[in-house]
Amino acid sequence: MSSDIQESKKSKRSNTASLDDIYISEETRKRLLYRKEKEQKRKVLKHVRIDDKELEKEIDKGVTELPKKRFYRQRAHSNPFSDHQLEYPKSPRHMDWARFYPDFISKDSGTLPTDKRVEIADIGCGFGGLLVDLSPEFPETLILGMEIRVQVTNYVEDKIIALRAQHKGTGKYSNINVIRGNAMKFLPNFFEKSQLKKMFFCFPDPHFKQRKHKARIITNTLLSEYAYVLRVGGIIYTISDVLDLHEWMKSHLNEHPLFERLTELEEKEDKCVQIMTHSTEEGKKVERNKGSKFIACYRRIPDL
């Protein structure tokens, strides 16, 4: 794997003929070509209605096939504290959400109806398994994944395009999309106060080293931001296979004054708990390895 990376780096320093560089392995060449083709299709298809007749010639076999995950691999970690060249809106009202959910554009106004706002967010959505499984369960609700890793985001975008193309004419999977974004820093730039009904934190990075606990996705201070964007009654869903992280998340949510734990029965009966337990890539991996899954869900309560 590391030799692939080295070759990949070398090819970046070469001229435009790099794809013919004899030192590139066949697998690397295949990956680079695949990524290039996917990027070109993505540009055309990711912000438009798949049903548009003018796009028919763009919908070829490559588009309707689900993307191949192995071509999107990258190192697992991405530092949320760095100044990535990530785009983020100056404020929520600067976001053009119609580009992400074009099927929901009102024919009259040409924009999204005012009551159509993102209401479910998957923070750190990974390869998008939860988004895909939530989509048919909440077909009228706009759902957004936020992911900081560029290749993983590209994979999810390609997957959504493929699913929309496979279900052309039905409107399926039009209610999900993904954004490459740093939720730790810029969540309030994307969402208004009290906008969200559900927030998912599925198998977040445990950051085992003590000095990295500031980088964990659930902290006292980040919870205040989640309470800001969640409406009263909205729910935070957490799931992890790391017991220490699970206990950390529980203790921080328990001590935050704006959250209360759902009862055991409520958790059991919530269909989102079932969905999130089985739909993510990490969830499936844990299942295959017969590991444990720890779940904790909390409701946003009124300001005290």
Add this chain to the structure above:
Amino acid sequence: MKHPFQLILANREGSLLFASTKNVVQVFSTENGQLIAKWIDPIDTFHTLKKQQKEKIQALKEKTEGPVKIPKIPVPGKGAPPIFNYIRNMHLTGDESKLIVTTDSDKAVVILELNLDNSDFESRIVVLSRQAFAKRPCAISIKEDDSRLVVADKFGDVYDVSLDKNFLTLEQQAPKKSILGHVSMLTNVIFAKNHIITSDRDEHIRVTQYPKTYIIERYLFGHSQFVSCLKLCPWNEDILISGGGDDFINIWNWTTGDLLFHLDLTSYVQPLITDRHLAPMRFQNKEGNLTETNVSELLVHDHKLFVLIECTSAVLIFDFQSTDNLPLLHVIKTQSPVVHISIALSKLYVALEDYTIDGFEIFDTNTFQPVLEDVSKNIYSNSTVEFESTTEQYPLYHVAQLRKRGEH
């Protein structure tokens, strides 16, 4: 050579001038320019390195039987960046009995008791409390009744500290638990009635309830670059003024979130730009003429807004009679770049980048003319902080480095 004042602060009636110069706080009388008190940060340059050595020894002892070999203090080699033990932030308590400063030497908040009438020069400033924090404090704010202090650090956390007299005399560790946090470096924090307003490097201005700091009330969105200055309007504390890396200043009603006025500075700043405002080579445009300017200080006084653009030889003054419009009243021009400004009563105090005798000036805030020139010269000539080589001089301008450069 005289070292320029990095930070200045006048007391309420303007009888005293506090100046942070390298690792020294000097107090001058504005009546005659005399130096009446001085505090030198006693923490030495290698404090951080020694602390690391001590921690290393402790770790070795815990896992080694018998005596341990003492690890050397790494001596910075040739070409290592110099260490500057700045005294950043200077705030007077409401009763002006204490000066609160932050130090880079040990990342501490130091509370200094002022006894300026004491006949013994050495006893006029006494350290009441010194609390070292895990991360460098970037900004502090004192509650109006002098009961509490909030400290904002470069990691994005805000801590709440008691200023109760009994508390201060105890040997207290800095608080471990933050009351609120951002994820990026905090640049400012201010107490505003029952709230705390914070700003960060990622263009955020956040309004949080206090003491229920787990409730975020609102964000004031509108800046495109870091926010470095936050000021409340003294005659209407619902009004907040913000500025930083943008070429504009925003004026808000922070209690409602409304942007009241957007003060475009472009045309006023353009004539003040020099080569020192050129963007670094790596971020230049094709023509190599890209410039960047930053608001480094805002003062609101007597229905006027005083704006300092970093490393310019000018102070911009705007008419602040209303929030509908802020016309330019005057531009004070100086002989050398302005490092910092402060205001008391009807005097504007200006610290300049000068190395001989003209490093300080006083202007009248109504006529905008220089006044008390002999006092100004006395103050600067009475400063005891000097340096001989350029390596000893502390950098004077820090706001520009808050600008983000894209990584990947």
